[in-house]
Amino acid sequence: MIAVNAKNIVFGYSSTPVIRDVSFQAESGEFISIIGPNGSGKSTLLKTINGLYIPESGQVELLGKNIEEYKRKDIAKKISLVPQDTSLDFEFTIEEVVTMGRHPFKGRFEKEDAMDKELIYEAMEMTNTFDIRDRLITEISGGERQRVFIAKALAQNTQIMLLDEPTSHLDINHQIDILNLLRKMNQEKGITIILVIHDINLATRYSDRILLLKKGSIISQGTPEDVITTENILQAYGMRAAVERNKYTGHISVIPLEVNKRIRSEMNIKIHVISGGGSGQDLINVLYQRGYQMTLGVLNAGDTDWQYAKSLKIPVAEEKPFSGISDKAEKKNKEMISDTDFVVMTNVPIGSGNLKNLQMAADALETGKKVVYLSERKYDEFDYTGGAATSILSHMVENGLVIVESMEQLLRKLT
């Protein structure tokens, strides 16, 4: 069963989008972490899921029904939230705070009955706060307070629990303590857990799935293995990192290596991309995210890369659909190339239609321009020209063509 189904969520504080077109599903019983750099919209996404924020477009389905069709109190019977800020200056006892979790089920002057008491006590037992139930919330430690607020959410007895950075102010032992508790709730009570967390290694260790956010978009979602890759970390955090399996826990872990300090200067580096047929999409995306100035060409109008470039408002030397490269397009493309610091080619297959592109890259190399060839994708065949493309390429290799096999290698060359 699908617990939460977010479809094309767009949300912004007065028109600057904080969440841009985010879609994801949470199956019932899943443990999902939302990660991403500061300001990537993690908390905002969390608050959209439980209806605290109403998306400008798109919708959130809660257990198969549009969340906007629920009453506020009925949402509270399905989803509980452990907020980021658990400070409370008023001297409630622990038990009184946990009892507040029963609010959605009670009338204005209705007292808690035996069933409520049972849920409250169970929640305190599970979170290890039962023994301190008569103490005041103002005089316990941060780790204890976090557990009390989780107990309050547990007493709410919901199928889904959202947590906004539950470990951010805690020592490492309390962090593990809280996450073990969440896992126990997830496994023993089948509660769907969705949490925002900063620590990637904790996220990979405890989560079934991870959503990686950057600037309000999901740049990757899936199992920890799928999401936590060197490229994704570089793209999301602008940081080089080694990704490996931890030999003690068996989970994917990230070792930060070096923060990329070049990002600012990259703004002034101009790159001409030669691609086509969708081969350049990831490349364009990565270069665009990192703030390089880009031109593209020659591309046929309607080509996948052409569409993508247009959507990002990147200048393109273009040709009519399904036509060979005309002199006019060639001239424009050459002007673009002469104006850039680098030419980056993808290993898009070369046929008679785009042979001129390859030739232009070769010419650029000849005139001393730096040309990088990204052979990241696997295509069955490269040369559809009967040998002409291969011979140009091998000539280019002799002239100092730089060949890289991954996006990360490429980024290192672009300095």
Add this chain to the structure above:
Amino acid sequence: MKENIRIKSFGITLLILIILLVVTIGITATIGSASISPVDVYKVVASKIPGLSSVVGADSITASQYSIIWSVRLPRVLLGVIVGAGLSISGASFQGLLKNPMADPYILGISSGAALGAAIAIILKLNVAFIGFSGISVMAFIGALIAVTLVYNIGRIRNQVPVTTLLLAGVAVGQFLTAITSLLMVIYNRDMTKIIYWTLGSLSGKGWTPITTISLPMIIAMAIILFFARDINIMLTGEESAKSLGVNVEKTKVYILLLGTFITSMAVSISGIIGFVGLIIPHIVRLIVGPDHRILLPASAIVGSIFMVFADTIARTVISPMEIPVGIITAIFGGPFFIYLLRSKKKAL
């Protein structure tokens, strides 16, 4: 670890407080230049209740005693009860709503608006009475409502009312209106004494009319506030947390602000600006019953009544036959106590 001395049962707490209040009314109504026993006070009250009058013999009481109790002491004591209750319950709910221990019923500009209204009425010698209220009362009430409306609209950001902007707007508008009142006092210095006396607050010489008019609306408003007690509790854990528990935060805020403003404006229009009651009483009561507004609000109302009645008794007897404005008494007792609270809080940190 602090010892938990709270009384667990709401019912017992309220019962004890109500008994205390009744005893207080009986005792304070006897204190004064004419000697009267507490029993006589209860007898007079009982004689006014249909059905009880035949059972309780009020024959032993002389006509003059009867008249002093019924026409002078009792209305004044009961005015103290209702004003004290109103100020304390508003203060308690504002402190909870704004999550600010310094909040009092006047924090949203009610006092400065009322003072300006009253000052204008005094200067213009407005004598038009309106359903038994003096021109000063009516103008004070209007001034208070205008001030709060102003504060609310300045503090509002679209359809939300963030607490911080609301508080800042309250301070700004309050200072501004106070400045105008001061300016008026400088220009019309003939009326200065009267204006100052009004702002210090007094319960003297009002008779039955204001009580019978303001009691019912004030009691109804206080009763409605109690409906939101649990919502206020939950809002103390943070607005988002409260929303996720199904509390309609913005609606609750507006209701509490409206009701608190209404109650306070009513009280101020009759009695002037009696300070410290609405600030101190909720703090004292919180120490005794804890922060749960389901008990804090009604208990504050009763304790506020008791405190107010005692303060007023001191105000009218200590340098008898002269009277001290009761606002001075509440501040003289309230100020040091507040300092004591601050110091003990500092020790706890």
